[in-house]
Each structure stands twice: as structure tokens, then as C-alpha cells.
Amino acid sequence: MSNKDGCHHCRTPLSGVKYTVQDDDPYCVMCYNHLFANMCEDCNKAIGWDSKDLAYKDRHWHEACFKCAQCSHSLVEKPFAAKMDLLLCLGCYSDEYSSKCFSCKNPIMPGSRKVEFNGNSWHETCFICKDCKQPIGAKSFIPKDSEDYCLQCFERQFASQCKSCKKAITTEGVTYQGQPWHKECFLCSRCQKQLAGQKCTSRDKVIYCLDCFSALYSRRCVACAKPIASDGVAKYVSFEAHEWHSDCFSCTKCEESLVGKRFIKNQESVFCLECAKGLHMQA
Structure with missing residues (x-):
């Protein structure tokens, strides 16, 4: 590297003095600091060529100035958090700003995975099912009586069981004669037509739509041999x-x-x- 032309900016000879290079050009220390050095956020002095420049979000600090704004402990090579342009060690940040876990009451450190529900926060590992005690994490859960249950435990303990398929009813259901059914399971036993919202009847604990019940069990007209509806609507003699x-x-x-x-x-x-008279009958 040649310095025969002196400082690239002020032309001061560099022989025998300290200098540095920027973009392949030599600069004396004074010109380098004036032209290129960043200003420290803490002490507001230039970060010289011979100093370590620590940067965060386009802001710069001397190594000795890179410290917690509250406790003044160095943040060099340590995790930290920022709040309102202030850099804080995790301990100070947690004491001042971190939410507390609703379960263990300890701070939820910045960067930690957490669960938020109904205005409260939990460590991800603290948000557990009341019954199986396993972390719920991002899985579906159902709150009941101020407790939280994973979907499987809730269904096992509290959900009604379908009379037909014996599985838990967690969505739309139908109640007939005191028994719960999935809407899609509540069918006529003969024609398999869905009966939710339709008139139906039963015999010997078997459910039928009115058409099928009439075809199987209704009284039949002597004249036409067709069923006489049993729903109370049809008139008959x-x-x-x-x-x-x-x-x-x-x-x-x-x-x-x-x-x-x-x-x-x-x-x-x-x-x-x-x-009848013509047929020689008597009333």
C-alpha cells in the first residue's frame, strides 16, 4: 500500500504517522474520523478507526458505551431488548415491561414463545390442559369453568355422545326423545333420509320419517288400500x-x-x- 501521495482528503504526508484505508484510499486519522466515523449514541463522540463500532438498527455505539440504559451492565455479546429507543438487558426489560405468566407468575422473556387468551399470557409450556396436563401450544382447546382443556379431553369429559355413532357431538346436534344425535346421523332407519327439522316418529325405538312409518305400520284404506296417514292431518272414517x-x-x-x-x-x-234398497239390503 502506497502513501506517497499523503492523505487522500487533506494531502498531509502519512509517512511515520498512523493512517487507515477507506475504499482503497489512505486517510489520516483526523480526516477518517471527520469523513467516515459514526457518532456514538451514548457519548455522542466519533467512533474512531481504532475503536470497535457496535451497530443496531442504524445506530452505533463504542464498545464501552454499548450497555443497558437502566443498570449500565455491558450488552456486548449478550441478548438484549429495545424499548422506546433504549437498550435494556433482558433482566431489566423483564422487570419493567415483560408480561407475567398467568400460571407460574414469572416474566415471559422477550423472544420466548407464549400463549395469549382472554387478556392473560402464559409461557407456552405453562399453558396446559386441565385434565391430561400436556401443553396445549397451538392446538385447539375449549375453556370451561375458568379451566382450559385440549379438544380430546373436553370431548371425553363433557361432550354429548351421539346415539348413533357414539362419537362426541362438538358441532350441530339434534335431540330426540331425550337422546343426542349428530345432525348427519339423525336418519330414517328405512330410507336413510335426514330427519333434522322434519317430522318423524318411532316404533320399538326405531326412528322413521312419516312416509316410511305409514308404509310400514299405518292403517290402510279399505277402498284404495293406501296408508291412512298417522300424523293427524288426514281425515278418515x-x-x-x-x-x-x-x-x-x-x-x-x-x-x-x-x-x-x-x-x-x-x-x-x-x-x-x-x-242398498236396489240390492234388497236394509239399513
Whole structure:
């Protein structure tokens, strides 16, 4: 390295004096400090060429000035935290600013993994399930009576069990005759149609939609042989253990409706009085 031309800035000869190089050009100490040295945030003096320059977020310190703003302990090669442009050792930062773990009451150090819920904070390892005592971490959990449970423990202890699949009901469910069901499990046992929100009935503890129940068990009309609905909506006529839809209860011969009228029954047939006379029947 040649210094025959002297300081690149002031041209002062550098022979026999201390100098430094910046961008391959030599500078005397005074010019280097004036042109290139950063100012220390603590003492507000230049950080000379022969001093160690410690930097954090475009701010610079002498090595001896890089210390905690509260306890003055050196922060060189030590973890630290920043608060309102002040550098603090972790101990001072924790005492002043760190949240306290809701469980162990100790500070949650900067950079530590933590869980926040309902305005409280926990160390990640302190946020545990009330039942199994395992850390919940980022997994799903359910609070109950000021305690927190992982999803598996909550389902095992508190969730209703579906009457059909025997699994916990954690979302939408249906209650029928005092028994809980998943909405998707509450089906007609015959046609497998979903019954949630629909009218249904049961027989011998087996659940049916009304159509299937009628097809299997309802009384049948003597005239048309179709089921007479058992939901109380359809009108029907009953006589001597036989039943007819109201619309089907008519004279077998003239087909005149017999609802509310006198009639004659002959085996499975019914006749109005006029037609019965022609058949030599008596009312």
C-alpha cells in the first residue's frame, strides 16, 4: 500500500504517522474520523478507526458505551431488548415491561414463545390442559369453568355422545326423545333420509320419517288400500274395525260420498241407502 501521495482528503504526508484505508484510499486519522466515523449514541463522540463500532438498527455505539440504559451492565455479546429507543438487558426489560405468566407468575422473556387468551399470557409450556396436563401450544382447546382443556379431553369429559355413532357431538346436534344425535346421523332407519327439522316418529325405538312409518305400520284404506296417514292431518272414517280415507268413503255403486250420511255395509263394500234398497239390503 502506497502513501506517497499523503492523505487522500487533506494531502498531509502519512509517512511515520498512523493512517487507515477507506475504499482503497489512505486517510489520516483526523480526516477518517471527520469523513467516515459514526457518532456514538451514548457519548455522542466519533467512533474512531481504532475503536470497535457496535451497530443496531442504524445506530452505533463504542464498545464501552454499548450497555443497558437502566443498570449500565455491558450488552456486548449478550441478548438484549429495545424499548422506546433504549437498550435494556433482558433482566431489566423483564422487570419493567415483560408480561407475567398467568400460571407460574414469572416474566415471559422477550423472544420466548407464549400463549395469549382472554387478556392473560402464559409461557407456552405453562399453558396446559386441565385434565391430561400436556401443553396445549397451538392446538385447539375449549375453556370451561375458568379451566382450559385440549379438544380430546373436553370431548371425553363433557361432550354429548351421539346415539348413533357414539362419537362426541362438538358441532350441530339434534335431540330426540331425550337422546343426542349428530345432525348427519339423525336418519330414517328405512330410507336413510335426514330427519333434522322434519317430522318423524318411532316404533320399538326405531326412528322413521312419516312416509316410511305409514308404509310400514299405518292403517290402510279399505277402498284404495293406501296408508291412512298417522300424523293427524288426514281425515278418515272408521267403522267396525275398517277405515277409509274421507275421499274414498263413497257408495260402491253410485260413488256418492257417504261422509256424514247413513249407509249400509256389506262385507268390504258400503252403499248409500238408495242403492242398498236396489240390492234388497236394509239399513
